[in-house]
Amino acid sequence: MRDQIVAGNWKMNLSFEQALQLASNINTWVSENETKAKVIISPSSIYLQAIQEIVDDQFIQIAAQDVSVAEKGAYTGDISAEQLDSIGINTAIVGHSERRQYQQETDESIAKKLEQLFAKNITPILCIGENLEQRETNQHFEVVKSQVLNALTPQKTENLSKIVIAYEPVWAIGTGKTASPEQAQEIHAFIRQTLNNSFGEEIANATSILYGGSVNPSNAKELFSQPDIDGGLVGGASLNIEDFSQIIASF
Ligand SMILES: O=C[C@H](O)COP(=O)(O)O
Numbered sequence: 001m002r003d004q005i006v007a008g009n010w011k012m013n014l015s016f017e018q019a020l021q022l023a024s025n026i027n028t029w030v031s032e033n034e035t036k037a038k039v040i041i042s043p044s045s046i047y048l049q050a051i052q053e054i055v056d057d058q059f060i061q062i063a064a065q066d067v068s069v070a071e072k073g074a075y076t077g078d079i080s081a082e083q084l085d086s087i088g089i090n091t092a093i094v095g096h097s098e099r100r101q102y103q104q105e106t107d108e109s110i111a112k113k114l115e116q117l118f119a120k121n122i123t124p125i126l127c128i129g130e131n132l133e134q135r136e137t138n139q140h141f142e143v144v145k146s147q148v149l150n151a152l153t154p155q156k157t158e159n160l161s162k163i164v165i166a167y168e169p170v171w172a173i174g175t176g177k178t179a180s181p182e183q184a185q186e187i188h189a190f191i192r193q194t195l196n197n198s199f200g201e202e203i204a205n206a207t208s209i210l211y212g213g214s215v216n217p218s219n220a221k222e223l224f225s226q227p228d229i230d231g232g233l234v235g236g237a238s239l240n241i242e243d244f245s246q247i248i249a250s251f
Pocket residue numbers: 009096168172173174175176212213214215233234235236237
């Protein structure tokens with residue numbers, strides 16, 4: 001059975017003190033409550049190690065928000081998969097729409113980042129999703145299919161079972177607009193079918209596909225109850241313990 005996951009992407013938010021406090025609160029909540037979901041938090045990279053030290057890895061995993069396309073060398077500001085591995089980070093978000101938009105990331109650079117992560121046995125959370133114009137012109141199936149295939153086709157087959165996919169329609173991120181459970185299920189099923197057609201049934205069935213885009217305590221339960229939605233990648237609502245814990249409890 002594939003993992004059910006609730007991942008909090010903190011993006012570029014929280015002071016160091018606030019980040020430590022929130023991590024500690026989430027750790028306490030998860031340790032005191034039975035949860036079916038695997039819980040991941042993704043703070044800014046400068047906080048990764050400190051947060052790693054205060055949370056218990058049997059309850060919470062820590063993810064980086066990005067990784068370099070390169071293995072090592074003259075890439076000022078980048079962080080390599082090897083460096084993440086050297087501080088014990090085993091998960092990383094890749095290809096978030098904000099990075100595609102503001103850092104001009106492409107499917108090609110994202111495929112290289114996946115290769116770097118796989119080389120260090122770090123689990124990628126690959127983000128895909130269409131923008132509003134693509135949705136309104138009914139291109140969303142085509143867009144997510146090409147994002148999935150462009151990222152995954154260059155990978156070694158044995159690594160494909162290690163990936164998590166997050167479907168995040170750009171029009172639903174931070175906007176308060178959520179894809180309806182039916183809209184989200186429809187495209188999640190399509191993503192799984194795409195995996196099935198290209199990489200086989202075993203990989204399709206083993207891949208956790210998360211939904212992201214204005215997930216909150218009121219909509220999480222219905223979204224997560226859809227057969228092809230295996231959890232959420234949560235932005236805004238992961239920044240406070242009340243909302244995030246209710247979302248985790250929605251499974
Ligand atoms: O990575 C998280 C997504 O971008 C969703 O963010 P949001 O929950 O604030 O809409």
